[in-house]
Structures are given as C-alpha cells and as structure tokens.
Amino acid sequence: MRYAALAPGKRVRPLLVLAACEAVGSPWRRALPAAAAIECVHAFSLVHDDLPALDDDDFRRGRPTTHRRFGEALALLAGDALLALAFENLSMLSRTALAPTRVAEACRVLARASGSRELVGGQVMDLHSENRRLGPARVRDIHARKTGALIGASLEIGAIVGGAPAAKARAFGRLGRDLGIAFQIQDDLLNLRSSLARLGKRAGTDQARGKATYPRAVGEERARAEAARRLDRARRAVTRMGQRGLTLGRLIDALAARER
Numbered sequence: 092m093r094y095a096a097l098a099p100g101k102r103v104r105p106l107l108v109l110a111a112c113e114a115v116g117s118p119w120r121r122a123l124p125a126a127a128a129i130e131c132v133h134a135f136s137l138v139h140d141d142l143p144a145l146d147d148d149d150f151r152r153g154r155p156t157t158h159r160r161f162g163e164a165l166a167l168l169a170g171d172a173l174l175a176l177a178f179e180n181l182s183m184l185s186r187t188a189l190a191p192t193r194v195a196e197a198c199r200v201l202a203r204a205s206g207s208r209e210l211v212g213g214q215v216m217d218l219h220s221e222n223r224r225l226g227p228a229r230v231r232d233i234h235a236r237k238t239g240a241l242i243g244a245s246l247e248i249g250a251i252v253g254g255a256p257a258a259k260a261r262a263f264g265r266l267g268r269d270l271g272i273a274f275q276i277q278d279d280l281l282n283l284r285s286s287l288a289r290l291g292k293r294a295g296t297d298q299a300r301g302k303a304t305y306p307r308a309v310g311e312e313r314a315r316a317e318a319a320r321r322l323d324r325a326r327r328a329v330t331r332m333g334q335r336g337l338t339l340g341r342l343i344d345a346l347a348a349r350e351r
Contacts, residue, residue: 092172092173092176094157094160094161094169095137095138095157095166095170095173096134098151098152098154099152100152101349101351102130103242103342103346104126104133104241104242104245105126105129105130105245106342107246107249107267107339107342108125108126108129108245108248109126110249110338110342111245111246111247111248111253111339112125112249112253113253113335113339114250114329114332114336114338114339115249115250115253115254115255115259115263115335116253116254116335117252117253117254119338121187121252122248122249122252122253124180124181124183124184124186125180125181125184125197125249125252126249127177127180128177128180128201129177129201129241129245129248131176131177132173132177132201132210132241133241134170134173135170135171135173135174135177136170136205136210136214138156138157138158138167138169138170138173139166139167139170139214140214141156141157141158141166142158142163142166142167143163145214146296157169174205177201178201178202181194181197181198182194182198184197184252187252193252193254196251196257197248197251200244200247200248200251200264201244201248204243204244209236209240210237210241212236213233213234213235213240216232216233216236216237217233217237217302217303220302221300221303222300222301223301223303224307224308226308227305227308227309227317229308230303230304230305230307231305233303234275234276234305235271237275238271238272238274238278239269239270239271239272239275240271241271242274243264243265243267244264244267245267246264246266246267247261247263247264247267249263250263250264269324270321270325270343273322273346274346275305276306276314277318277346277349279297279304279305279314280305280306280318282296282298282304283297283298283306283311305317305318319347322343322347325343326340326343326344326347329343
C-alpha cells in the first residue's frame with residue numbers, strides 16, 4: 092500500500108482538494124483528511140488499472156508497477172485496502188468540527204466518483220473500447236468518467252469541507268470534471284511522444300493496445316486544441332474567484348505546462 096500510494100508523483104488531486112478549500116475561504120489544512128482520501132482512491136485505481144487483466148502495465152511513476160513488485164494477488168488486495176482507507180481518512184473530517192452533514196456529503200461524492208457510474212464504469216468502457224474506432228463524444232465520455240470524475244470530486248469535496256453552499260460546491264465539481272477531461276487528453280498526447288524517463292511509464296502503450304484516445308479520434312492537432320480550450324475555460328472560471336483562487340489558478344497553469 093505504501094509502495095503504491097507514496098511513490099513519486101504529481102499529487103494533483105489532493106492539491107486540488109486543498110486549493111478548492113482555500114478558494115471558498117477556509118484554511119487549506121482543514122481539508123487534509125479529504126486530500127489523503129482522494130489520493131488513496133487514485134492510488135487504488137492505478138494499482139488495479141495496471142494489472143494484467145486490465146492495462147497490463149509494467150511501469151508506473153518510473154518504477155515497476157505494484158503487481159510487478161509484489162505479485163498480482165498482493166497488488167489486488169493493496170488496491171482494495173487503499174479504497175477502504177480512503178473512507179476511513181474521509182471520516183476523520185469529523186475531528187475538524189465539520190458538520191456531520193458535510194462529512195456525509197463528502198463521503199457520498201467520493202463514493203459516487205469511485206464507483207460503477209464514474210471511475211470504475213469508465214474503466215469498463217475503456218476496456219470495451221479497445222481496438223474500436225470511437226468518435227470524440229464517446230472518448231470524452233470515457234475520459235469524463237475515468238479521469239474527470241475523481242478530479243471533479245477533488246474540487247467539489249474541497250469546497251464542501253471549506254463550507255461552500257451546495258450549489259457552489261457542485262459548480263466546483265463541474266469545473267473539475269472539465270479540467271479532468273483536459274488532463275486525460277494531455278495524457279493521451281504524452282503517451283504518444285514521451286519516454287519512460289520523462290513519463291514514468293512506457294510511451295506508445297495506448298496505441299499498442301488500441302486504446303480509445305482523443306488523438307486517435309480527432310488527430311493530435313485537434314486534441315491539443317481541445318485540451319487548451321478546456322484549460323483556458325478553467326482559468327477564466329478561477330480568475331473570477333479573485334485572490335482566493337490564486338493557488339487554484341497556479342495549479343491549473345502548472346497542469347497546462349506539464350510534460351509528464
């Protein structure tokens with residue numbers, strides 16, 4: 092579990108939790124249990140995604156994947172345990188004097204984002220789409236579930252913990268889902284041209300497995316333009332938040348410039 096969750100990485104999702112909490116006017120430290128919970132879910136999803144039965148990847152974050160290091164059985168169980176630990180961490184929000192209704196809502200948002208209608212459902216769609224030619228709308232749907240849902244939950248939960256009204260928290264969730272689609276399109280593009288040393292996993296694996304990617308659906312140029320358009324839209328939304336949104340804005344700028 093430590094090998095999977097504490098490996099070198101960007102920690103984008105937990106940082107988004109903390110930045111969203113700050114953006115709605117609360118100290119970012121208040122959201123630390125939620126940030127840890129989100130990263131546990133993300134780590135669980137990567138461990139399972141890398142398994143031979145799914146994407147069969149040998150490298151993750153520049154190291155052998157969890158099943159390559161410890162075997163498939165332990166990797167499967169580590170992923171299961173990380174998902175359970177996520178909700179244990181999230182329950183610790185009750186120790187921060189957060190209202191029980193908000194703790195429960197944070198749990199609901201994360202459970203939905205992690206389950207059959209979102210992250211896991213997106214993985215199922217991804218598997219069923221291998222070696223098939225899909226249109227951009229279908230690829231966006233997969234990206235919105237497999238990647239966008241958890242990034243959306245990161246921002247929404249951060250806003251919930253920060254005390255935002257329900258409508259505002261949902262708006263943060265929509266912003267995050269849009270950002271997540273852009274993030275996944277960037278990953279699709281990086282997988283085409285990057286290297287193991289830079290990306291932390293072998294390049295070209297999506298193409299070799301016939302994955303449904305945005306560049307495959309619309310071409311590299313249009314894929315880059317779509318990612319840029321969504322990132323610009325996210326920047327504009329954050330700019331309207333004023334000083335409180337500065338950290339979140341910097342994170343979006345960093346995502347736009349990333350090369351791994």
